[in-house]
Amino acid sequence: MEPEIYPKEQHGIEINQIDSKALYILEKLRAAKHTAYLVGGSVRDLLLHKKPKDFDISTSARPEEIKSLFSNCILIGKRFRLAHIRFGRKVIEVSTFRAGDTENEALITEDNIWGSPEKDAMRRDFTINGLFYDSANETIIDYVGGYHDIKKKYLRSIGQPYLRFKQDPVRMIRCLKFQARFGLEVDREAELAMIDCKKEIKKSAQARVLEELLRMLESGSASPFFKLMTDHGILQQLLPTIASFLETPEGDEIYSFLTEADLTVHEPHEPRLERPVLIGCLVFPIVEKGLKTHFLDREKIPHMGEIFQEINVIIDSIFNVFFRLPRKIRVSTVDLLVSQYRMTPFEKIKKRKIRIPNIPDFYLSLQFLQLRARLEPAFLEIAENWSKLYEEKQDREPETHPITRYKKRS
Numbered sequence: 001m002e003p004e005i006y007p008k009e010q011h012g013i014e015i016n017q018i019d020s021k022a023l024y025i026l027e028k029l030r031a032a033k034h035t036a037y038l039v040g041g042s043v044r045d046l047l048l049h050k051k052p053k054d055f056d057i058s059t060s061a062r063p064e065e066i067k068s069l070f071s072n073c074i075l076i077g078k079r080f081r082l083a084h085i086r087f088g089r090k091v092i093e094v095s096t097f098r099a100g101d102t103e104n105e106a107l108i109t110e111d112n113i114w115g116s117p118e119k120d121a122m123r124r125d126f127t128i129n130g131l132f133y134d135s136a137n138e139t140i141i142d143y144v145g146g147y148h149d150i151k152k153k154y155l156r157s158i159g160q161p162y163l164r165f166k167q168d169p170v171r172m173i174r175c176l177k178f179q180a181r182f183g184l185e186v187d188r189e190a191e192l193a194m195i196d197c198k199k200e201i202k203k204s205a206q207a208r209v210l211e212e213l214l215r216m217l218e219s220g221s222a223s224p225f226f227k228l229m230t231d232h233g234i235l236q237q238l239l240p241t242i243a244s245f246l247e248t249p250e251g252d253e254i255y256s257f258l259t260e261a262d263l264t265v266h267e268p269h270e271p272r273l274e275r276p277v278l279i280g281c282l283v284f285p286i287v288e289k290g291l292k293t294h295f296l297d298r299e300k301i302p303h304m305g306e307i308f309q310e311i312n313v314i315i316d317s318i319f320n321v322f323f324r325l326p327r328k329i330r331v332s333t334v335d336l337l338v339s340q341y342r343m344t345p346f347e348k349i350k351k352r353k354i355r356i357p358n359i360p361d362f363y364l365s366l367q368f369l370q371l372r373a374r375l376e377p378a379f380l381e382i383a384e385n386w387s388k389l390y391e392e393k394q395d396r397e398p399e400t401h402p403i404t405r406y407k408k409r410s
Helices: 020-031 041-047 063-069 117-122 146-152 161-167 170-182 188-203 206-217 222-231 240-246 251-266 275-294 304-319 327-343 362-375 377-396
Strands: 004-006 036-039 057-059 073-076 082-087 090-096 131-134 139-142
Touching: 020 036, 020 057, 020 063, 020 082, 020 090, 036 041, 041 131, 041 146, 063 073, 063 082, 063 090, 117 131, 131 146, 139 146, 161 170, 161 188, 170 188, 170 206, 170 222, 206 222, 206 275, 222 240, 222 251, 222 275, 240 251, 240 275, 240 304, 251 275, 251 362, 275 304, 275 327, 275 362, 304 327, 327 362, 327 377, 362 377
Parallel strands: 057 090
Antiparallel strands: 004 139, 036 057, 036 131, 073 082, 082 090, 131 139
């Protein structure tokens, strides 16, 4: 099969838009007589005039050959063998061209069959992700019709969607991810396949699904993504408590938090919202309702220990259905949620002296309170007072890791 070749004059990608480290790797692989292309998301993003987050490379070189060329390379993965080439904190991912059976609906459990560029393109998920960029002559190589689909903003599966979603159910999440991020029109056949295959998502690796959801919380498109996940019945398979809440009028509260988080991501000078804060956006309205229901008939205001215990019960009810949160993220999320009732208690106490609690990462609690205050201006003064007190404490007791220093939104 001969690919379509698109020259620079047609696709418009400038070589200086590509990471210099990725260009170095491509050049070194070619010098060693290997074929090597920029592949997937970075090519797609550049064509959509978005700044790529990563620059992945595919090559004819085998993992061991890649490692022999780069002293800063480590090999990872068993199901999908990859090379990671490190430049300080930056990692460029390099994969070997693969082949795969696109006609068999059996779940993919191993993906280390080496192939050609054409076969590698055909085994990818969607046409918009199946493009190669050859930095040697600045051309785009298209075996799957992805170039025209990107221009039409059309999301189409490579191969029969029903089979491809059976092979790797996470592709359904990725389909909705691209629809949310780029506003693409999804192919009708893929839409119908998601309805038929939605229960297949439970066959996926839990850690992989969780990572996709967390990345979407960080993406700046969380609100439309979780709406699409709910509308397609996929979130009901993974997080039924959240999905049920989103389907009620109260679900608008979660969407408000997610929308505010999305806006923060798109503001260049904002501090990055860390994952516990983003999970807080997803669950805080459920926690609020659960606590008020649990303590509704009590004359006595619950103390912090009782609030802590009840929040743990609620978090377990939300996340123990398909996957559990990693321990570190879970602890930070619970601390963040509990702290909201320290800073904004159920009952206002007059002349109450506020003190910064001795808990790790308290700045996350403040970050979430600031986010709440943008949705509920009544909390603005409270958030300002706590922030000022925390900054004074930081000035007296500098933290070991400056990256964790809390920053207020200007």
